[in-house]
Amino acid sequence: MLLFENASARATLKQRPYDDYTQFRFVKEKLEAFTVDLQLYDGKLLHTTYEDREPIAMLIEDVALFTMQKNMFDALWHTAHDATLLSIQS
Numbered sequence: 001m002l003l004f005e006n007a008s009a010r011a012t013l014k015q016r017p018y019d020d021y022t023q024f025r026f027v028k029e030k031l032e033a034f035t036v037d038l039q040l041y042d043g044k045l046l047h048t049t050y051e052d053r054e055p056i057a058m059l060i061e062d063v064a065l066f067t068m069q070k071n072m073f074d075a076l077w078h079t080a081h082d083a084t085l086l087s088i089q090s
Helices: 007-015 063-079 084-088
Strands: 002-004 025-027 036-041 044-049 056-061
Touching: 002 007, 002 063, 007 084, 025 063, 036 063, 044 063
Parallel strands: 002 025
Antiparallel strands: 036 044, 044 056
8 A cells, every 4th residue: 555654644554453465655756645545456446535525436447547557556666665564663
């Protein structure tokens, strides 16, 4: 999971119990923060927003868009720093 590095994200990770299946990384790129979840799976993209209302979700089933978004995620993932063990650090 990629997160924007800020006090709120750090506090959330410190409260979250560690598990062997989830990795977290903080993005330090000069990006404007946003509150949209993105899930990538099986050639599909799922965008979800939760802002002051019922969640709104958009599922896109397109391999070309999936590939583009996955490549952007991978590029950010490789430049982000690992925060997975933050929950077990004091």
